[in-house]
Every structure is written in C-alpha cells, then in structure tokens.
Amino acid sequence: MKKYMGNKLAIFLFVVPALAVFLIFDFIPIIQVFAYSFTDWNGLTIPNFTGLKNYLELFGDRVFYTSNRNQLIFAVIITVYQMFFATVFAITISDKKMKGRKFLRVAYFIPVILSVTVVCQLWGAILSGEGLLNKLFEAFGSDFRQNWLGDRYKAIYVIAFVNAWQWMGYQFALIVAGIKSIPSDYYEAARIDGCSNVKAHMKITIPLLAETYKFCLIISLTGGIKAFTEMNILTGGGPNKSTFTLTYMMYNAAFKKSNYGYGLAAASIMVIECMLIMLVINFIFREKDQKKEEERSRRKRSA
Amino acid sequence: MKKKLVSAIACMTVAASTLVGCTGSSAPADTAAPAETQTETPAAETKTEETKTEETASGDKVTLSIYTQYADDDTKVPYDYAVEQLKEAYPNVELNLIVQAQDDGQTLKTLAATGQLPDIYQASTDLINTFRESNQIMVLNDVAQSTGFLDKLYDANKDLAYAEDGNIYAFPFSGQEYVLWYYNKALFEENGLEVPKTYDDLLNCIEVFKGKGITPLALFGQEGWNTAAAYDVIATRYATGGIKALDEGTASVTDEGYVEAAKMMEKLVAAGLYQEDATTTNYDQASQKFLSGEAAMFINGQWYIEDATKELGDNVDWMFYPAADEASYEAGKAAFSGGGSASGFAVNPDSENAALAAEVAEFITEKYCEAKVMYRHNPLVALDTGKEPDSEYPAMMKKLSDTLPTITSTTKFTWGLTNSTFNDAIQSESQGLVSGQFTADEFVENVADAQ
Numbered sequence: 190m191k192k193y194m195g196n197k198l199a200i201f202l203f204v205v206p207a208l209a210v211f212l213i214f215d216f217i218p219i220i221q222v223f224a225y226s227f228t229d230w231n232g233l234t235i236p237n238f239t240g241l242k243n244y245l246e247l248f249g250d251r252v253f254y255t256s257n258r259n260q261l262i263f264a265v266i267i268t269v270y271q272m273f274f275a276t277v278f279a280i281t282i283s284d285k286k287m288k289g290r291k292f293l294r295v296a297y298f299i300p301v302i303l304s305v306t307v308v309c310q311l312w313g314a315i316l317s318g319e320g321l322l323n324k325l326f327e328a329f330g331s332d333f334r335q336n337w338l339g340d341r342y343k344a345i346y347v348i349a350f351v352n353a354w355q356w357m358g359y360q361f362a363l364i365v366a367g368i369k370s371i372p373s374d375y376y377e378a379a380r381i382d383g384c385s386n387v388k389a390h391m392k393i394t395i396p397l398l399a400e401t402y403k404f405c406l407i408i409s410l411t412g413g414i415k416a417f418t419e420m421n422i423l424t425g426g427g428p429n430k431s432t433f434t435l436t437y438m439m440y441n442a443a444f445k446k447s448n449y450g451y452g453l454a455a456a457s458i459m460v461i462e463c464m465l466i467m468l469v470i471n472f473i474f475r476e477k478d479q480k481k482e483e484e485r486s487r488r489k490r491s492a
Numbered sequence: 493m494k495k496k497l498v499s500a501i502a503c504m505t506v507a508a509s510t511l512v513g514c515t516g517s518s519a520p521a522d523t524a525a526p527a528e529t530q531t532e533t534p535a536a537e538t539k540t541e542e543t544k545t546e547e548t549a550s551g552d553k554v555t556l557s558i559y560t561q562y563a564d565d566d567t568k569v570p571y572d573y574a575v576e577q578l579k580e581a582y583p584n585v586e587l588n589l590i591v592q593a594q595d596d597g598q599t600l601k602t603l604a605a606t607g608q609l610p611d612i613y614q615a616s617t618d619l620i621n622t623f624r625e626s627n628q629i630m631v632l633n634d635v636a637q638s639t640g641f642l643d644k645l646y647d648a649n650k651d652l653a654y655a656e657d658g659n660i661y662a663f664p665f666s667g668q669e670y671v672l673w674y675y676n677k678a679l680f681e682e683n684g685l686e687v688p689k690t691y692d693d694l695l696n697c698i699e700v701f702k703g704k705g706i707t708p709l710a711l712f713g714q715e716g717w718n719t720a721a722a723y724d725v726i727a728t729r730y731a732t733g734g735i736k737a738l739d740e741g742t743a744s745v746t747d748e749g750y751v752e753a754a755k756m757m758e759k760l761v762a763a764g765l766y767q768e769d770a771t772t773t774n775y776d777q778a779s780q781k782f783l784s785g786e787a788a789m790f791i792n793g794q795w796y797i798e799d800a801t802k803e804l805g806d807n808v809d810w811m812f813y814p815a816a817d818e819a820s821y822e823a824g825k826a827a828f829s830g831g832g833s834a835s836g837f838a839v840n841p842d843s844e845n846a847a848l849a850a851e852v853a854e855f856i857t858e859k860y861c862e863a864k865v866m867y868r869h870n871p872l873v874a875l876d877t878g879k880e881p882d883s884e885y886p887a888m889m890k891k892l893s894d895t896l897p898t899i900t901s902t903t904k905f906t907w908g909l910t911n912s913t914f915n916d917a918i919q920s921e922s923q924g925l926v927s928g929q930f931t932a933d934e935f936v937e938n939v940a941d942a943q
Contacts, residue, residue, distance in 0.1 A: 231625065232622075233605055233623070319769075338772045339771045339772045426920075429921060431924075444598040445596050445912065447601070
C-alpha cells in the first residue's frame with residue numbers, strides 16, 4: 190500500500206476519474222449558474238450581461254422572502270422530526286429482546302423506497318378537502334375541518350410533514366447502522382456501573398453517533414432548502430406561491446417566464462445558503478472534535 | 493520496475509473503464525426525453541416505441557417525430573384520425589408520437605436547448621415567441637401559401653395564424669374558443685332557482701346551494717388558467733378587454749373596472765362560490781363534482797360541451813356570465829372570455845426533413861380540424877373543412893353557434909397571452925383570490941407590479 194501511496198502516477202490516475210466527474214458535472218455547472226445569473230439568458234439565445242439586475246429584482250420580490258421562510262420551516266420540521274423519530278425507533282429496535290423488530294425495521298424503511306410521486310398522491314388523497322383525514326373527523330361527529338393543502342400559512346407545515354414521513358426511514362437506517370457499530374462492551378460496562386437503559390443511550394449511543402448525526406443534519410437541512418417535488422405535486426406552489434421555495438422560484442422563472450437569468454439568481458442564493466449551512470454544521474462539529482482532542486491531550490499530560 | 497508498470501496499467505484500466513462508463517450513457521440519453529413524456533397513456537407508450545426509420549432515397553419510409561397532446565378524447569381522437577389519413581396521403585411517412593407533458597413547456601425547451609427538438613411540435617404563443625428569438629421555429633409563410641392553408645382559414649381566424657412580426661410560425665387548428673359558464677339545469681330547477689343574471693342572484697344561488705350541501709361552482713384551481721378565467725368572466729363585465737387588455741398593456745389592473753372585478757370576486761369567494769379546496773383541486777376532481785351533481789356550476793372552455801352532454805344530457809347548459817345589474821348583463825352578452833391564439837403545429841427548421849415536416853404539419857392541422865368537427869362535434873376550428881358532424885351538434889353547441897354572430901369582443905386564454913410575467917402573475921394572483929386568503933387590494937397591487 191505504501192508503494193502505491195508513494196507512486197504519484199497511481200495517485201493521479203485514481204483521482205482523475207472522480208475529479209473529472211466532479212468538475213464536469215458539479216463544479217463547472219455551478220460556476221455557470223453563477224455566471225448566467227448576471228445575464229438576461231432565456232435558456233436558448235446568447236445571454237447579455239445585466240450586472241446585478243436579477244439580484245436586485247430578487248431581493249425586491251415578496252416571493253423571495255416567502256420562499257426563504259418556507260425553506261426554513263421545511264428544513265427545521267424535517268430535521269427535528271426525522272432525527273428525533275429515527276433515533277427513538279433505531280434505539281427501540283436495537284434492543285434484541287424486542288419482539289417484531291425485524292418487521293418494524295422493514296416497515297420504517299418502506300416509505301423511502303416508494304416514489305415521491307406515489308407518496309404525494311397518497312397524502313394528497315388523505316389531505317384533500319374531501320380526503321380521508323377530514324372524513325375521519327366527520328365520522329367521529331366533529332365539525333373540525335381543515336383545508337390542509339390550501340392554507341396560505343399552514344400548507345408548508347403539512348408538506349414538510351409528508352417529506353419528513355417519507356425520509357425518516359433513511360435516517361433511521363443510518364442510525365441503526367451506527368448503533369450496530371458501537372461495541373456492546375460499553376453497554377455492559379455501563380450496566381455493571383448501574384446505568385439505566387435510557388442513561389446508557391444518552392451517554393454512549395448518542396455521543397458516539399455524532400458523525401452519523403452530522404451527516405443526517407446535513408442531508409436534512411440541505412434537503413429542506415432544496416425542497417421542490419412535494420410542493421410541486423401537492424400544491425403546485427400555491428395558493429398564490431405561498432408554498433414556493435427558491436428551487437420553485439428557479440423553476441417558475443426558467444420554465445414559465447423563460448427568464449433563466451432570474452431563476453439562476455435564485456439558484457445561486459440557494460447554493461450559497463446550502464454552503465453556509467454546511468460550513469456552520471462543520472464548524473459546530475469541529476469545535477466538539479477539537480474539544481475532545483484537547484481533553485485527550487490534557488489527560489495524557491496529567492497521566 | 494515491473495511492478496510499477498503493472499500498477500500503472502491497472503490504474504489506467506480503472507480510469508479508462510470509469511470514463512468509458514461515463515461516455516457510454518450518451519446513446520440512451522437521446523431517448524431519455526421522449527421516454528420521460530410517456531406517462532400519459534398506455535397507447536402513447538406503444539407509439540413511442542416505434543423505431544425511427546432512416547431517410548435514404550425517395551420512396552423510402554421517413555419517420556417524423558411529433559410532440560403533441562394525447563391525453564383525452566379531445567386530443568386522442570383528432571391525432572388518431574390524422575395518423576390514419578396520413579397513411580393514405582403520405583404512405584412513406586410515419587409519425588413517432590412524443591406525448592406532450594403538462595410541464596409549462598419544460599420538456600420542449602430542454603429539447604430545444606440540447607438541439608433535439610422534434611420535427612413537428614405543438615407550440616403555444618409563449619414558445620413561439622421564445623423559439624423565434626433562437627431561430628428554432630420555421631417560418632411557414634410559403635408552405636401556408638402553397639398548401640392552400642390560408643385559403644381554408646376562416647376569416648375570423650386569419651389573425652391567429654400570424655405572429656407579432658407578421659410571419660406564420662404555427663398552423664393553428666383551434667379557432668376562436670370561449671370560456672363557458674356551465675350549470676346543472678336539474679339542480680337549479682330542483683332548488684327553485686333561476687339562472688343568475690346579476691351578482692345578487694348569484695349570491696342567492698350560492699346561499700341556497702350551500703344550504704343543501706351542494707358546491708355552487710366547482711373550480712379546478714390547481715390549474716392557473718382556470719382561476720384566471722374565473723377572474724376574466726367577472727372582469728369582462730366591467731371592462732370588455734378583460735385580461736387581454738391587461739396583457740397588451742392597453743389597460744391597467746388599477747383601472748376602476750378591474751379593481752371592482754377583483755372586489756366582486758373577493759365577495760363571491762367569501763360567500764362560498766367555489767369549493768374550499770379549489771386551489772388544490774385538479775380538473776378530474778372538479779369535473780367529477782359537476783358531472784355527478786355535487787356541484788351546480790363549472791367553468792371551462794367550449795370543448796367541454798361534448799363530455800358534459802354525454803354525462804348530463806339535457807340537464808346541462810351554459811349561461812351568459814352574471815353581471816352587476818341587468819343592464820350590464822344584457823350588454824355583456826356580446827363580450828366573452830376566451831379567444832383564439834397563435835398556438836398550433838410548428839416545425840423544427842433544423843429537422844433533416846424540414847420541408848416534408850412542414851407539409852405534414854399542415855396536413856395534420858387540417859385533419860385535426862376535420863376530426864374535431866366530425867367526431868367531437870366542435871365547429872370552432874381554425875379551418876373550413878367542409879365536413880359535417882357524424883351526428884347532430886349538442887344543444888349547447890347549437891346555442892353557442894347561434895350566439896357567435898352577436899359576439900363583439902373576446903379576450904384570451906392564458907396560453908394566448910404574450911407577456912409571460914403578466915401571465916404568471918394573473919394565474920397565481922387569481923388563484924390567491926380564489927383561495928379567499930388574499931385580498932382584492934393585494935391582487936391589484938401584485939398584478940400591477942407584473943404589468
């Protein structure tokens with residue numbers, strides 16, 4: 190292995206394919222997005238440089254603020270819901286004494302393998318005006334009736350729930366895998382010391398899953414910011430763009446108004462937001478790593 | 493040295509195989525876009541599987557790709573008829589159908605951006621304007637002349653063929669079309685109601701129907717054009733130009749008539765004219781509500797006459813739009829919402845068989861018109877086909893035909909609007925009004941910003 194690591198040609202050849210794919214399919218398109226956001230490009234003709242016009246328009250657009258608010262709500266809801274329930278369910282089924290754990294493990298993951306369209310059709314039928322949910326309230330003699338997907342302010346919460354419900358299983362699988370990698374000795378030692386099950390998970394499982402949580406947090410938050418499909422299918426971004434996100438703004442500007450330049454300005458802001466979130470998450474978790482390192486070196490010195 | 497050589501070869505093999513893997517996807521990518529559009533009907537799926545034949549010499553089979561709607565009887569019947577007729581008139585031409593996706597032109601624009609436009613495609617006004625700028629739409633003036641298309645065009649539809657620059661870019665098959673306010677006669681009679689002439693009458697109808705648990709008017713507000721039409725049928729009672737005048741900039745939404753229309757719509761929504769979840773209701777759901785008698789009224793184009801008559805028979809009719817008072821109601825009978833647009837079959841100028849495609853596009857347009865007259869009982873087509881329907885016109889169509897000579901003004905459907913920013917705004921803002929969660933003032937302010 191050392192020989193290969195010392196072989197610069199080998200390193201170069203192994204790195205080149207991945208690097209080329211990254212450059213061609215990720216890096217260059219992102220640069221193009223930023224470049225075209227300063228133009229009046231309509232997707233087909235030669236673009237003209239328009240400076241900051243698109244950005245100035247974007248910052249003056251009420252839908253831009255609605256979109257950012259929606260993204261934030263969406264990201265927070267799916268992150269909290271998915272990480273909380275995924276952790277609870279993963280810890281529950283990791284108990285070998287529990288009956289039906291195999292069934293539950295599959296059941297929690299099933300929504301993940303379904304198509305987003307199928308899931309949205311399913312929830313659309315449940316949440317529509319004459320849908321199952323309102324009918325259930327009616328069946329129980331309640332007057333409570335909601336326009337779940339048509340409410341200007343509440344619809345985004347409902348859409349976020351649909352997304353969280355579907356993708357919780359993904360985080361659940363990651364956390365289950367993480368729990369499996371924790372040696373059982375730790376729990377045995379904790380039990381000998383008189384530690385309860387809950388405390389053992391609080392003190393052992395959750396801290397040792399820090400890296401898994403970091404990954405879950407990144408996919409949840411960036412997934413929230415990039416949200417599009419659910420609102421496209423369930424509400425069409427309505428009523429009156431009240432369930433828009435920046436991705437939806439981009440789609441709307443590009444394909445409904447043939448104004449790619451404006452759409453790409455929205456996309457650029459979205460990319461920046463995603464990058465900022467990544468930086469913040471990395472910063473938070475790096476701080477903890479650094480603290481641990483410091484703690485370790487302090488212990489070594491005192492020993 | 494030998495080991496180094498082996499390791500270098502191994503690395504190069506890995507790199508080469510990875511890159512080959514990447515480039516290998518180019519062939520299927522050619523078919524990716526059409527495949528994406530095959531979701532509409534099983535029939536369409538089988539059609540897209542037809543293999544493309546290479547043009548070699550004259551007399552050999554030529555396959556032309558065509559991107560058009562193929563979703564319901566109104567679009568399937570004309571297409572199937574045109575294909576049958578094409579076999580006789582052009583035995584060496586086959587059509588490869590790519591079913592049009594309801595995606596705001598996204599698929600077509602993507603195909604255009606990647607140089608993969610179909611030979612013939614159905615283009616709306618917005619697409620025509622976009623592709624004109626990028627020279628991806630063929631000027632059909634000569635073909636229209638040589639094939640006699642212009643001679644067959646009804647006088648009332650002459651304008652529909654020409655774009656703003658005076659050229660013909662698409663062969664329209666639809667003539668002047670109208671937004672009709674359908675109602676269930678039986679439900680009105682059962683509840684002792686007369687067809688509303690004024691908004692006060694309409695408010696009374698709303699109250700009675702709501703009291704009986706009947707939705708007064710089923711709207712499919714998930715589609716922006718339907719909410720825009722719902723606003724337009726009110727706006728035309730106050731300003732005959734309706735949304736067309738707003739689109740062209742000859743009127744402002746801050747004008748008194750448009751503001752009053754927005755306020756009236758707000759009032760009707762508050763009274764419960766539309767179902768509560770109108771903005772998330774699609775066409776199928778709304779139509780089902782109307783056809784099953786759960787809703788008393790429905791707003792759609794005149795193309796719905798056939799389907800409504802089939803289901804409701806004599807129990808369905810359309811009414812003139814209600815107005816503020818009886819005088820306005822009578823005066824407004826001549827002003828309809830809707831109208832024609834320059835939409836139709838366009839041709840890709842970069843097609844290998846562009847000249848043939850243009851001829852075929854004209855032929856198909858003609859056959860579409862024939863099928864619509866003969867089998868869909870819709871005489872409102874762009875061309876004079878000289879054909880008669882296979883059975884009597886439905887009563888509603890007869891009524892419309894009798895009314896046509898008295899119509900003095902029309903507006904536009906959203907797909908005929910030319911200002912895409914306004915188009916986007918009127919669709920979403922009218923949806924906001926329908927939802928009952930946005931005020932008329934917000935509507936006026938936001939539409940004015942987009943004008």
